[in-house]
Amino acid sequence: xxxxxxxxxxxxxxxxxxxxxxxxTATEEPAAEGTLTVATDNIAPLEAxxxxxxxxxxxxxxxxxxxxSDYPTFIRxxxxxxxAADVIRTFPGAGNALGVxxxxxxGQLVDLSDATWAGELSQTQSNLFANDGKLVSVPIGxxxxxxxxxxxxxxxxxxxxxxxxxxxxxxxxxxxxxxxAAYSLFLQGGxxxxxxxxxxxxxxxxxxxxTSEQIAGNETFAGSGWERAFEIQQEMSEAGCFNEGPTxxxxxxxxxxxxxxxxxxxxxxxxxxxxxxxxxxxxxxxIAAFPTDDSGDNYMAVADSSGFGINAAxxxxxxxxxxxxxxxxxEAQNAYATAAKGAPxxxxxxFEADSPNQLVVLGFVSSGKTGPWPDQGWLGSKTQDALNEVxxxxxxxxxxxxxxxxxxxxxxxxxxxxQ
Numbered sequence: 001x002x003x004x005x006x007x008x009x010x011x012x013x014x015x016x017x018x019x020x021x022x023x024x025t026a027t028e029e030p031a032a033e034g035t036l037t038v039a040t041d042n043i044a045p046l047e048a049x050x051x052x053x054x055x056x057x058x059x060x061x062x063x064x065x066x067x068x069s070d071y072p073t074f075i076r077x078x079x080x081x082x083x084a085a086d087v088i089r090t091f092p093g094a095g096n097a098l099g100v101x102x103x104x105x106x107g108q109l110v111d112l113s114d115a116t117w118a119g120e121l122s123q124t125q126s127n128l129f130a131n132d133g134k135l136v137s138v139p140i141g142x143x144x145x146x147x148x149x150x151x152x153x154x155x156x157x158x159x160x161x162x163x164x165x166x167x168x169x170x171x172x173x174x175x176x177x178x179x180x181a182a183y184s185l186f187l188q189g190g191x192x193x194x195x196x197x198x199x200x201x202x203x204x205x206x207x208x209x210x211t212s213e214q215i216a217g218n219e220t221f222a223g224s225g226w227e228r229a230f231e232i233q234q235e236m237s238e239a240g241c242f243n244e245g246p247t248x249x250x251x252x253x254x255x256x257x258x259x260x261x262x263x264x265x266x267x268x269x270x271x272x273x274x275x276x277x278x279x280x281x282x283x284x285x286x287i288a289a290f291p292t293d294d295s296g297d298n299y300m301a302v303a304d305s306s307g308f309g310i311n312a313a314x315x316x317x318x319x320x321x322x323x324x325x326x327x328x329x330x331e332a333q334n335a336y337a338t339a340a341k342g343a344p345x346x347x348x349x350x351f352e353a354d355s356p357n358q359l360v361v362l363g364f365v366s367s368g369k370t371g372p373w374p375d376q377g378w379l380g381s382k383t384q385d386a387l388n389e390v391x392x393x394x395x396x397x398x399x400x401x402x403x404x405x406x407x408x409x410x411x412x413x414x415x416x417x418x419q
Contacts, residue, residue: 034061035316036060036061037065038088039087040088043066048335057322071098087310088311093378110136115324120346124372137307141306141340142342142343142361142365143302143303143305145287146287149285150263154264159171163298181241182265184265185246186254194233199229199371199374200370202226205299206299230405246395255275271340287360304345330348333348344362345365382418
């Protein structure tokens with residue numbers, strides 16, 4: 001996907017080149033001058049994208065509006081008052097007050113379905129950044145999550161990152177023989193991260209429409225790959241894969257165990273800069289997908305951390321559309337991804353990852369082997385609360401995989417009824 005501007009070239013040859021490289025076009029070129037306001041709660045990566053945009057369009061002055069720590073309330077209030085920015089950061093799906101579904105159903109976003117770059121979205125992205133088939137936001141900034149391994153500890157023990165689930169169990173046995181844990185879990189208060197890593201391959205990678213089917217009443221947690229994820233967690237616990245007392249361990253302790261070599265891995269995000277900041281200089285940590293029984297079926301849990309849409313009430317539609325289309329270009333995608341320590345949401349050949357983990361995430365994104373973070377598509381917070389609960393009870397033995405899945409179904413239905 002090219003990162004060039006979204007302006008239409010005059011000749012048919014140039015137009016064809018733009019289309020083939022994934023650039024967005026318009027039937028008439030708007031005046032590229034004036035001002036533009038863009039609201040977000042994550043300033044640094046947006047600043048990088050804005051700098052690239054202003055280089056391309058020097059006569060457009062972009063003002064970034066900081067929505068603060070309570071961004072959803074900030075934007076909702078501004079939208080109601082008619083004072084919202086021309087372009088606003090949105091959230092995927094319907095699980096957030098600023099989810100694209102809620103905003104679109106309130107008539108607050110512009111339809112972007114005719115954008116040339118729309119065809120570059122994966123099926124997962126098309127589900128999460130659209131409503132009823134109408135695209136209303138451009139995804140930008142992808143982060144992966146999964147098991148993160150201490151490369152030095154693996155090397156010291158002569159071990160390698162497993163590519164199949166049977167190799168995971170072998171790794172657990174090898175780690176146990178060395179007197180350390182294979183995986184340090186931080187489940188104090190509950191955590192969805194290990195399960196998200198597992199259901200990427202077991203549920204959402206193979207079937208990105210799973211949540212939509214749940215909402216329609218045609219799919220459930222019970223009887224799905226979610227039960228298998230819970231079975232795996234119990235199997236790994238019985239095999240001695242985890243640290244002592246994972247349900248009472250917080251992330252700081254888990255990271256210390258990973259860094260100190262008393263655990264081979266923990267479950268975390270692809271941006272390992274915080275972990276690296278705690279470790280000795282030169283230490284390295286590698287993310288991977290949590291594997292299935294067949295390495296060819298491995299998907300990574302990857303989420304687009306941001307999306308941007310046009311405020312339907314904006315009186316600055318032309319410049320807003322230029323900006324949105326520019327966010328789909330390689331320049332903006334790469335600038336945003338580098339600043340956010342992630343990968344472009346829309347893959348392109350010009351992205352140069354500055355860390356091995358960025359390359360890993362990019363590889364899964366480029367090959368279409370990703371599954372979303374499930375909560376992005378959920379209808380409310382009860383489902384997430386239930387998952388936090390069962391992430392503990394499944395290891396404590398007070399829930400079976402079946403009963404844990406049934407609790408999630410009950411919570412999902414409560415969220416759906418609350419709509």
